[in-house]
Amino acid sequence: MLTVIALGGLSLAQAAPAPWYWWSSKTSDARICAQTSPGDGWEQGKKAYLDARCSIEKN
Numbered sequence: 409m410l411t412v413i414a415l416g417g418l419s420l421a422q423a424a425p426a427p428w429y430w431w432s433s434k435t436s437d438a439r440i441c442a443q444t445s446p447g448d449g450w451e452q453g454k455k456a457y458l459d460a461r462c463s464i465e466k467n
Contacts, residue, residue, distance in 0.1 A: 425458075426443045426444075427443070427456035427457060427458065427466050428441050428442065428443050428456070428457040428458070428459060428460060428462055429441070429442065429443070429452045429453050429455070429456060429457065429462070430452075430453035430455070430457075430462050431445065431446055431450040431451065431452055431453065432450065432451050432453065433449060433450055434449045434450065434451060435449055441457070441460060441461060441462035
């Protein structure tokens with residue numbers, strides 16, 4: 409019974425949304441804003457953002 413109560417408390421915690429990053433192509437000047445890597449040919453920028461336009465920096 410104690411285990412059920414402890415696990416029930418975990419459902420109250422909220423996970424933060426994944427941050428967005430600028431990704432730069434290794435083969436061209438292309439850049440995109442995405443939460444996950446678009447593939448092997450891309451490098452992740454250093455700054456994290458809160459929105460899909462990469463306009464609101466995450467503090």
